Amino acid sequence: MNPSILLIYTGGTIGMKQDPVGFDLRPFDFSQILDEVPELKKFGCSIDTISFNPIIDSSDVDAHFWVRLSETIAENYGKYDGFVVLHGTDTMSFSASMLSFMLENLEKPVIFTGSQLPIGMLRTDGKENLTSAIEIAAARRADGRPMVPEVCIYFENMLYRGNRTTKYNAENFRAFRSANYPVLAEAGIHIKYHTNYIRYPEKWGQPLAVKNKIDTSALIVKIIPGLKPEIFEAMMNIEGIRAIVLETFGSGNAPTVKWFTDCVKKTVDRGVIVLNISQCHTGKVDMDAYATGKSLKNTGVVSGADSTTEAAVAKLFFLMGQYSDNKDIITMLQKNIRGEITE
Numbered sequence: 169m170n171p172s173i174l175l176i177y178t179g180g181t182i183g184m185k186q187d188p189v190g191f192d193l194r195p196f197d198f199s200q201i202l203d204e205v206p207e208l209k210k211f212g213c214s215i216d217t218i219s220f221n222p223i224i225d226s227s228d229v230d231a232h233f234w235v236r237l238s239e240t241i242a243e244n245y246g247k248y249d250g251f252v253v254l255h256g257t258d259t260m261s262f263s264a265s266m267l268s269f270m271l272e273n274l275e276k277p278v279i280f281t282g283s284q285l286p287i288g289m290l291r292t293d294g295k296e297n298l299t300s301a302i303e304i305a306a307a308r309r310a311d312g313r314p315m316v317p318e319v320c321i322y323f324e325n326m327l328y329r330g331n332r333t334t335k336y337n338a339e340n341f342r343a344f345r346s347a348n349y350p351v352l353a354e355a356g357i358h359i360k361y362h363t364n365y366i367r368y369p370e371k372w373g374q375p376l377a378v379k380n381k382i383d384t385s386a387l388i389v390k391i392i393p394g395l396k397p398e399i400f401e402a403m404m405n406i407e408g409i410r411a412i413v414l415e416t417f418g419s420g421n422a423p424t425v426k427w428f429t430d431c432v433k434k435t436v437d438r439g440v441i442v443l444n445i446s447q448c449h450t451g452k453v454d455m456d457a458y459a460t461g462k463s464l465k466n467t468g469v470v471s472g473a474d475s476t477t478e479a480a481v482a483k484l485f486f487l488m489g490q491y492s493d494n495k496d497i498i499t500m501l502q503k504n505i506r507g508e509i510t511e
């Protein structure tokens with residue numbers, strides 16, 4: 169039987185076309201996608217579309233959006249072999265990370281893609297991104313199982329694990345990278361899958377469990393040389409925060425001055441989870457490498473290992489929704505749940 173794919177259009181540049189009169193960019197009716205991209209008819213798979221209403225620029229993504237998206241996938245999980253999510257590129261890494269945590273026991277491909285130029289423009293990158301994402305969502309292994317049963321981002325010839333990506337380029341077609349994990353597939357004349365890097369379920373046949381409880385009471389604090397005590401203290405003491413992603417230098421280093429470590433310790437002692445993520449994109453947090461890391465470790469800060477900031481934020485949102493006890497959250501933060509960190 170031909171594979172069946174559900175195309176979920178949430179918004180972003182990809183779904184725009186130029187108005188023939190005013191030349192401004194407008195979203196087009198996605199149920200007419202086959203008219204816009206007739207190449208899709210050549211696939212040996214059936215493609216249905218769902219368009220979010222309203223469609224959004226991905227800067228407006230929030231917890232409700234993620235719940236809606238995960239529920240859309242869950243409601244249609246039995247009917248389709250794979251899912252392609254069209255999403256704005258700006259926060260695509262956050263959404264792909266979030267969905268990777270929310271969709272427990274995922275055994276089907278959920279491929280996010282989008283484009284830097286609208287699909288209705290001549291030089292668009294959207295057509296290739298869309299057609300290859302569909303091909304990947306429909307791909308099967310020799311045993312009939314899905315080739316990539318993960319939440320991924322496909323962009324400019326590369327398939328990445330979603331929770332390992334960062335949007336790092338606002339201009340080039342190669343907008344994403346996965347600095348700490350190899351690509352899962354590369355599209356050239358053929359799509360070459362690197363199956364040794366793809367996560368397959370230990371045991372197939374588990375029912376999908378959608379974890380829709382999310383708590384977004386978190387903040388990113390990026391430290392800078394010359395940081396003023398009163399500014400840092402004000403950020404660490406913002407009311408209503410359950411967790412802080414502390415973006416540190418190099419391999420997880422921070423100032424050793426007493427006011428700084430005292431402030432971090434007080435924050436941790438107050439019951440706020442502080443997760444250490446490096447400002448570097450490649451490599452990992454190792455709080456034992458330097459005295460400056462050790463002093464942070466002694467305050468009770470948790471290592472984020474080689475996580476991206478996007479995955480760290482998403483994992484916190486997810487875990488804070490699942491657990492009320494910080495001890496459980498801290499234990500899970502240090503575990504590799506969906507391939508987001510290297511243990």
Ligand code: ASP
Pocket residue numbers: 179180181182224225226227255256257258259282283284
């Ligand atoms: N601002 C757009 C968005 O993220 C950009 C894009 O789609 O690439 O929705």
